[in-house]
Amino acid sequence: MTPVPASPAVTATTRIAAPPDVVFPYFTDPALIVTWMGDRADLDPQPGGVFAVDVGTSPARGTYVAVEPPTRVVFTWGLPGSETMPAGSTMVEVILTADGDQTVVSLTHHDLPGEHRPGHKKGWDTFLGALPAAVVHLK
């Protein structure tokens, strides 16, 4: 069999006309996160704390891995109750970089199946569980 080529994680970036300390709470404050992602949120922004955002009928669930205001936030991402989605999960890392009075937001979604490598099944498993949340959101 031919080896599976590694493909990069999904990345996205945007530039916002506000400093990082203004942008950061949009990833940690339930009232602010729902202004751009999901309908309802329950967030406990500390390492190990809950990251829960309801996206349509799909609950996106994870835990915060790193919360470093105002520059970096990392959280896991998946679906509860899914046999493919236990505690470990795909991981979303957000870096906020100040540029004058603006902020560059760089987001990386790790552990997707294209990143598969031998002995690293977890990302694949959880990706399948996590995906519906993201897809519902697109509609």
Added chain:
Amino acid sequence: MPRPESPASASAPDAVLKALADPHRRQILRLVQNRELAAGQIAARFPLTQQAISQHIAVLKQAGLLTERRDGTRRLYALRHEALDPVRSLLAEFWPDALARLKDAVERAHHPEETR
């Protein structure tokens, strides 16, 4: 004239997502993620009838998620990794859209006087 759809078109996100929506089918894909297995070898790992497994395999094949290779009288199945590309691309679209909404939300709140 448009030509008949090739099998590759079956791996459109909808077909793939529908195929992935079943836990048994996801488990089958995990089994054949890095190796080929015959239908009987797959069935032996499930508390399901061979017929039920065959139906799951058919759905996965139609979605373009499985390759099939004949080996004598056996048919061997393996995950077709590239079938997941359209699904990956959904996420690749999801985050830029989400960040665009984030930008709008922050800038509306931070610069309310500039909102039209």
